[in-house]
Amino acid sequence: MPSSTDAEHIAISKSKGIKIDWKDGHSSEYALDYLRAQCPCAGCTGAHGSKTTAPEASSNPLQLYKPALKMTAVEPVGNYAIRIDWNDGHSAGIYSYEHFRRICPCAECRELFGD
Numbered sequence: 001m002p003s004s005t006d007a008e009h010i011a012i013s014k015s016k017g018i019k020i021d022w023k024d025g026h027s028s029e030y031a032l033d034y035l036r037a038q039c040p041c042a043g044c045t046g047a048h049g050s051k052t053t054a055p056e057a058s059s060n061p062l063q064l065y066k067p068a069l070k071m072t073a074v075e076p077v078g079n080y081a082i083r084i085d086w087n088d089g090h091s092a093g094i095y096s097y098e099h100f101r102r103i104c105p106c107a108e109c110r111e112l113f114g115d
Contacts, residue, residue, distance in 0.1 A: 003022070003024060003026065003101055003109070003112065004022045004023045004024035004026070004101070005022075005096075005097045005098045005100075005101045006022065006023040006024075006097070007020050007021070007022060007023070007097050007100075008021045008022060008023045009021040010082075012071070012074050014070055014071040014072070014074065015032075015068070015070050015071075016031070016032065017029065017030050017031045017032050017034075017035060018030045018035065018074075018082075018100075020097075020100055022101065026104075026108075026109075028100065028101070028104040028105070028106065028109070029105070030100070030103070030104075030105065032069045032070065032071065033069055034103075034105060035084070035095070036069060036086060036088075036090075038099075038103045039090065039092075039093035039095075040093055040094065040095060040096070040099050041090075041092035041093040041094070042092075043092060044090075044092075044093065067087060069086065069087065069088065070086070070087045071084050071085065071086060071087075072085045072086065072087050073085035073091075077094050080096055080097060080098075081094045081095055081096040081097065081099075082094075082095050082100075083095070
């Protein structure tokens with residue numbers, strides 16, 4: 001059966017990640033750090049000539065605290081995507097359901113989509 005990009009159920013935990021049950025029976029789980037690293041926006045993918053990544057700890061050697069990565073807001077974009085605001089200040093990523101399915105971290109999908 002071909003993979004589906006139609007979500008049947010989406011569970012969101014702003015402090016843990018996103019779980020999607022697909023209409024073809026497959027389930028995908030995305031941890032926060034993985035989702036942030038897979039941001040599809042032009043800045044993060046390098047589509048504008050400069051690739052950025054999630055900010056690392058400050059260059060200040062005296063910084064003792066780095067807040068845990070969290071989603072501060074999650075909202076639907078039409079019937080095809082989710083936009084995520086991150087506590088690191090990033091909010092440009094619109095994660096389409098097709099993108100979610102393509103980046104599913106399970107072994108089956110990694111083999112299917114060539115990761």
